[in-house]
Amino acid sequence: EVQLVQSGAELKKAGESLRISCQGSGYMFINYWIAWVRQMPGKGLECMGIIYPGDSDTRYSLSFNGQVTISADRSNSTAFLQWSSLKASDTALYFCARSSVAGTHDAFDIWGQGTMVTVSS
């Protein structure tokens, strides 16, 4: 079964660092773009950035450039989303999603279950 499994919910304090993960299985992880998507409470979907695990080519959406770091570990078929200093406004549900066609930008056919990050001030 093709799936993305994300790490569990996090409760952190403002100023702390955090890395959440998204592990793919059932397909050739390195060949498909992965996106990280934020959903703030009661709000819509926002793409934070994308990564191609094959060569770690990473692109950040304008609003998130410099705010987070996206990376991937090919050997463990895992993508990561990282913050060096969390803010209360980072409180949100974070999804990873796979672009459906190898090597190209297409619809996101596989989604992780989501990781809830709560940051207290």
Add this chain to the structure above:
Amino acid sequence: SSELTQSFSVSVALGQTAKITCGGNNVRNKNVHWYQQKPGQAPLLVIYRDSNRPSGIPERFSGSHSGNTPTLTISSAQAGDEADYYCQVWDSSTVLFGGGTRLTVL
């Protein structure tokens, strides 16, 4: 704010047809994808590349992209179709989502 424009909400009577549109300059000549999201769940792809239905998605879901107005159509709407629906395109290497439309089935 999103560069893809969707109506905030759409209501449809049980068994009738709902249409959800996605506007904006970014949709011209681009493939549009549609997702359904129910509370507490991850988004689910329901239409890809304007009008294609993934395996397992009921035929009641269809998509079109004529002119500059991509449209998701849900025929014979059921209570289980109540959800938020998002359109999405790629703009170069940027992923854009619409603001989402809340579908209510009356």
